Amino acid sequence: MGMKDRLNNFFFLEDDSEELDNPFEKTTSTNIKEKTAEPVKKEKTSNSKDQSMRKASSNQNIVAINQQQAIKKPRINVLEPRTYSEVQGVADILLNNQSVILNFRRMEKDQAKKVIDFLMGTTYAIKGDIERIGEEIFVCTPQSVELDGAELQALKKQDF
Structure with a gap:
């Protein structure tokens, strides 16, 4: 026993x-x-x-605490705005906690600067970030996304 x-x-x-x-x-x-x-x-x-x-x-199966967030994949929207009036749609995407890559090749330079100014205010308000990733390409990210890379620093120094 x-x-x-x-x-x-x-x-x-x-x-x-x-x-x-x-x-x-x-x-x-x-x-x-x-x-x-x-x-x-x-x-x-x-x-x-x-x-x-x-x-x-x-x-029982193990389930994630935040199951909805685990299932929902991050989304990156790629846009080529042509007019300044499209900037509100871009801001709405950022406010929905999604990232946006903007290509300004089809927009006049002075209009593109206005869009960037508007989006700088938007990203500041949501504690996000806006970075230049190419000659006419920018990425706007919400607070939950962090950009990393030495190449971004070199591109930042170039004027738009």
């Missing part, structure tokens, strides 16, 4: 073949039920419930 069995016997955790419906009744050697002040323990029932709960919890 192992140590676990001895402890189970000591604490009456071993299966009893005689379980009573009334916890305040116990059976004597002559099978006469008598009332007692202490309830007779039904360890098997509560123990089996505990074991089944443990088994059920151990068999």
